[in-house]
Amino acid sequence: MGEVLIELDGVEKVFTVRRRAGLVRREKRQVRAVDGIGFTVDRGEMVGYIGPNGAGKSTTIKMLTGILTPSAGRLRVAGIDPARERMRLAHRMGVVFGQRTTLWWDLPLKDSYGLMRRMYRIPEARYRANLERCVERLDLGELLEVPVRQLSLGQRMRGDIAAALLHDPDVLYLDEPTIGLDVVSKAKVRAFLRQLNAELGTTVLLTTHDLQDIEQLCERVMVIDHGRLMYDGPLGGLHASGAAGQSERTLVVDLERELPPLEVAGARVVRVEGARQWLAFPAQASAAPLVAAVAAGYPLLDLSVREPDIEEVIARMYAGRG
Numbered sequence: 001m002g003e004v005l006i007e008l009d010g011v012e013k014v015f016t017v018r019r020r021a022g023l024v025r026r027e028k029r030q031v032r033a034v035d036g037i038g039f040t041v042d043r044g045e046m047v048g049y050i051g052p053n054g055a056g057k058s059t060t061i062k063m064l065t066g067i068l069t070p071s072a073g074r075l076r077v078a079g080i081d082p083a084r085e086r087m088r089l090a091h092r093m094g095v096v097f098g099q100r101t102t103l104w105w106d107l108p109l110k111d112s113y114g115l116m117r118r119m120y121r122i123p124e125a126r127y128r129a130n131l132e133r134c135v136e137r138l139d140l141g142e143l144l145e146v147p148v149r150q151l152s153l154g155q156r157m158r159g160d161i162a163a164a165l166l167h168d169p170d171v172l173y174l175d176e177p178t179i180g181l182d183v184v185s186k187a188k189v190r191a192f193l194r195q196l197n198a199e200l201g202t203t204v205l206l207t208t209h210d211l212q213d214i215e216q217l218c219e220r221v222m223v224i225d226h227g228r229l230m231y232d233g234p235l236g237g238l239h240a241s242g243a244a245g246q247s248e249r250t251l252v253v254d255l256e257r258e259l260p261p262l263e264v265a266g267a268r269v270v271r272v273e274g275a276r277q278w279l280a281f282p283a284q285a286s287a288a289p290l291v292a293a294v295a296a297g298y299p300l301l302d303l304s305v306r307e308p309d310i311e312e313v314i315a316r317m318y319a320g321r322g
């Protein structure tokens with residue numbers, strides 16, 4: 001067991017929303033965005049925090065960074081109560097939001113970094129070393145003189161990640177760090193994060209809708225839904241966690257020509273695109289009889305079997321809860 005860096009116990013966040021319930025009457029309604037969550041993250045872990053829209057991910061991150069105060073429960077980051085000592089915590093953490101930048105829009109990248117240096121009172125030598133490292137590893141050399149508004153999304157994201165790391169944070173929160181990035185930029189960002197974690201031992205909590213981020217970066221994943229923790233463990237275990245029992249494999253069939261949906265016992269057509277059809281069947285069933293039935297009954301060119309992917313397993317996990 002390592003050193004516990006992040007600690008949540010019975011954490012809740014309830015929002016009160018007012019809405020019109022007639023011409024004059026207003027109704028108060030309570031939204032339980034986070035509904036009793038507990039977990040710990042050790043120093044040096046890289047954890048994926050995933051769930052569908054509105055699950056409570058951002059609310060959790062906001063409580064961890066001290067932007068929001070929990071309605072109930074206990075929360076500590078590096079021994080600090082975030083909401084009470086937000087400024088002290090700020091020196092220990094970095095935050096990157098994929099959707100918006102913390103950089104100054106009109107300033108060249110390096111001027112933004114200079115402002116960060118003063119804001120966090122980073123000692124000169126340390127600042128230089130960290131900047132140099134980020135510039136090299138994130139390929140920012142050519143971009144330092146460019147105003148942030150002229151950067152592409154991928155460049156801007158790399159610039160933002162560097163900005164979050166200049167003060168050597170213990171923990172880095174990343175909210176959708178690869179959203180909207182092209183394949184090459186995604187790969188660069190992921191490679192950098194892996195390196196950062198391996199070399200400096202920075203703890204990373206990552207929110208994403210891109211399961212490749214999780215597959216390539218996180219040994220542990222937490223799934224949250226309706227404000228509750230539904231799963232906490234290795235990514236591989238998600239397949240086995242209840243949901244996998246009902247999961248399906250897919251037979252992808254290429255026919256000689258377009259046909260109405262095939263009728264094959266034990267499978268159902270879930271998608272048709274021209275002469276290609278997708279047939280779902282229970283994951284634990286053998287594909288052989290299906291293949292035989294398709295080959296016997298239809299003009300078949302080619303076929304392949306797809307294993308259930310994580311996205312599908314997770315989608316089922318959510319669907320199963322209703």
Ligand SMILES: Nc1ncnc2c1ncn2[C@@H]1O[C@H](COP(=O)(O)OP(=O)(O)OP(=O)(O)O)[C@@H](O)[C@H]1O
Pocket residue numbers: 015016017031032033051052053054055056057058059060
């Ligand atoms: N300030 C607020 N006032 C009222 N309700 C809020 C507030 N912030 C969040 N909520 C509600 O709390 C729930 C959880 O929202 P949250 O943003 O944490 O979800 P999320 O998992 O981050 O979703 P997404 O993936 O869409 O960002 C939602 O129902 C949302 O509408």
